[in-house]
Amino acid sequence: MSEPTWIVLDIEGTTSSTESVHVGLYAYARPRLGPYIDAHREDPEVAAAVKETGGETTEETVAILHGWMDGDVKATPLKTLQGRIWAEGFAAGELSAHFFDDVPPVLRAWHAAGRRLAVFSSGSVASQRPWFRHTTAGDLSPMILHHFDTVNAGPKREAPSYTRIAEALGAPPGELLFLSDVPAELDAAAAAGWRTVGVRRPGEPNGQADFGAHPTVASFEEIK
Numbered sequence: 001m002s003e004p005t006w007i008v009l010d011i012e013g014t015t016s017s018t019e020s021v022h023v024g025l026y027a028y029a030r031p032r033l034g035p036y037i038d039a040h041r042e043d044p045e046v047a048a049a050v051k052e053t054g055g056e057t058t059e060e061t062v063a064i065l066h067g068w069m070d071g072d073v074k075a076t077p078l079k080t081l082q083g084r085i086w087a088e089g090f091a092a093g094e095l096s097a098h099f100f101d102d103v104p105p106v107l108r109a110w111h112a113a114g115r116r117l118a119v120f121s122s123g124s125v126a127s128q129r130p131w132f133r134h135t136t137a138g139d140l141s142p143m144i145l146h147h148f149d150t151v152n153a154g155p156k157r158e159a160p161s162y163t164r165i166a167e168a169l170g171a172p173p174g175e176l177l178f179l180s181d182v183p184a185e186l187d188a189a190a191a192a193g194w195r196t197v198g199v200r201r202p203g204e205p206n207g208q209a210d211f212g213a214h215p216t217v218a219s220f221e222e223i224k
């Protein structure tokens, strides 16, 4: 079988550790949500996200957002607000992104070989861009040609989201490879006709998950 034209990356559990997202990023956003909402109430994107939470006051909204973070619910309004706060944190030099050691060299090799790279994560596009720019392994962002999230593509566990991405990239689904640590996301991608590889990293929440018929790897170095 020929090599896929596009390789589309999940972030948490795939390129980067869950701990770095939950302990690093979530802890950074948690105390900043209330003040951020109060300071940006007039911003249409913030106002829409706040409205979508269903909270009536800032206190109620923050309690809902914290509850989602506690349960790792990847709700779009949470991701919108977190992403804006994280983008400020990266710009201020207060945050940096973790990538598993195998990822940066393999991304560079794929890029040099002409493979096209994109991201599809629950993390908002506003947070994906600085995540790839401010890494402990240098700036990886110039290699990422497209970013997709639950706003511009849709839910990660639904096949139409992957069809939307294929259309945006102008590629037949069979030329797209999705890498993720979540079997349900891979199922959705496969249902849309994509190729899939499950990433089962030791110590990650889905390291022992059942990936069904999806081929799996423990490191990007195993992907040919």
Ligand SMILES: CSCCC(=O)C(=O)COP(=O)(O)O
Pocket (backbone or CB within 6 Å): 010, 011, 012, 013, 021, 074, 079, 120, 121, 122, 123, 124, 127, 128, 131, 156
């Ligand atoms: C800057 S990336 C933010 C990560 C995040 O918030 C998240 O929910 C990642 O989930 P993924 O879909 O990449 O597993």
Ligand SMILES: [Mg+2]
Pocket (backbone or CB within 6 Å): 010, 011, 012, 013, 014, 180, 181, 182
């Ligand atoms: Mg993931």
